[in-house]
Amino acid sequence: MVSASATGRVAGKRVLITGAARGLGRSHAVRLAEEGADLILIDICRSLPQIDYPLATEDDLAETVRLVADLGRRCVSHIVDVRDEAALRAAVDDGVAQLGGLDGAVANAGVLTGGPWHETTSEDWRIVVDVNLIGAWNTCATAIPHLLEQGGGSLVNISSAGAIAGFPLQTPYTAAKHGVIGLTLSLANELAAHSIRVNSVHPTGAHTGMLPDSLGKALGGERSDLVPLFINAMPTPCVEPVDVSNAVLFLISDESRFVTGLQFKVDAGVTIN
Numbered sequence: 190m191v192s193a194s195a196t197g198r199v200a201g202k203r204v205l206i207t208g209a210a211r212g213l214g215r216s217h218a219v220r221l222a223e224e225g226a227d228l229i230l231i232d233i234c235r236s237l238p239q240i241d242y243p244l245a246t247e248d249d250l251a252e253t254v255r256l257v258a259d260l261g262r263r264c265v266s267h268i269v270d271v272r273d274e275a276a277l278r279a280a281v282d283d284g285v286a287q288l289g290g291l292d293g294a295v296a297n298a299g300v301l302t303g304g305p306w307h308e309t310t311s312e313d314w315r316i317v318v319d320v321n322l323i324g325a326w327n328t329c330a331t332a333i334p335h336l337l338e339q340g341g342g343s344l345v346n347i348s349s350a351g352a353i354a355g356f357p358l359q360t361p362y363t364a365a366k367h368g369v370i371g372l373t374l375s376l377a378n379e380l381a382a383h384s385i386r387v388n389s390v391h392p393t394g395a396h397t398g399m400l401p402d403s404l405g406k407a408l409g410g411e412r413s414d415l416v417p418l419f420i421n422a423m424p425t426p427c428v429e430p431v432d433v434s435n436a437v438l439f440l441i442s443d444e445s446r447f448v449t450g451l452q453f454k455v456d457a458g459v460t461i462n
């Protein structure tokens with residue numbers, strides 16, 4: 190589809206989103222496109238043996254691309270594993286060449302393992318840290334050269350309310366998402382002089398495909414005493430993906446032009462319990 194002239198809160202901005210095939214990533218893509226952004230969309234589009242729920246498919250990514258195109262925005266998509274820095278860099282460079290530059294990136298791809306500490310394996314740690322923390326680093330690292338060229342930009346790293354609250358029964362995930370805070374703050378300090386802002390977003394539960402059986406079993410069984418830690422203070426069991434995407438939109442937009450190093454909670458109060 191021919192790109193319509195951009196209007197909206199992020200009109201004409203070119204933004205990279207990882208984990209864009211479904212769930213929150215698709216929602217960020219649609220919300221940013223509604224407000225005039227052109228997009229580079231990345232997803233692994235295959236399931237991983239270490240993760241006990243299916244990840245997105247090529248059809249899912251194609252559907253996100255269709256939704257963005259229907260909004261009249263330009264969109265480049267690539268099937269890439271964010272753990273593969275070289276492949277990610279090649280995909281981002283290609284997208285930037287096609288769109289003519291880069292103004293922001295959303296490190297959104299993530300995976301979750303659940304279970305009590307005594308069932309947690311070093312394999313759980315490796316996959317979760319690799320995707321959620323090193324994958325976020327790879328996303329930032331491949332975007333930064335383009336943002337420097339642009340004279341500034343916005344990096345948004347999707348963490349979790351669990352990183353702030355210390356959610357149990359998902360120790361590798363909670364730790365990796367806490368690591369995302371450190372990554373964000375460190376880069377925010379290092380890149381402020383270049384007008385590159387770096388912020389993290391911390392959602393409470395939202396209905397997406399991220400539903401490990403292992404977490405449900407642990408919470409529904411021997412550690413049901415921990416359920417209250419996951420209950421929001423506000424009267425809603427979960428937020429909608431668009432609630433998280435609205436925070437992403439604000440952080441990508443110039444409305445937040447002097448906001449950096451922020452932990453932006455979209456958590457219905459789960460961390461103030």
Ligand SMILES: NC(=O)c1ccc[n+]([C@@H]2O[C@H](COP(=O)([O-])OP(=O)(O)OC[C@H]3O[C@@H](n4cnc5c(N)ncnc54)[C@H](O)[C@@H]3O)[C@@H](O)[C@H]2O)c1
Nearest residue numbers: 208212213233244245270271297298299394395397398399
């Ligand atoms: N859903 C929630 O309740 C919730 C709460 C807090 C934080 N988050 C975070 O939000 C982000 C999006 O999660 P979601 O809820 O939409 O889950 P989801 O499983 O529906 O979507 C995650 C997407 O990331 C992709 N992905 C996974 N590993 C990848 C890899 N190695 N390389 C590239 N793509 C990969 C998947 O294919 C999928 O499309 C994640 O970082 C997640 O940790 C989600």
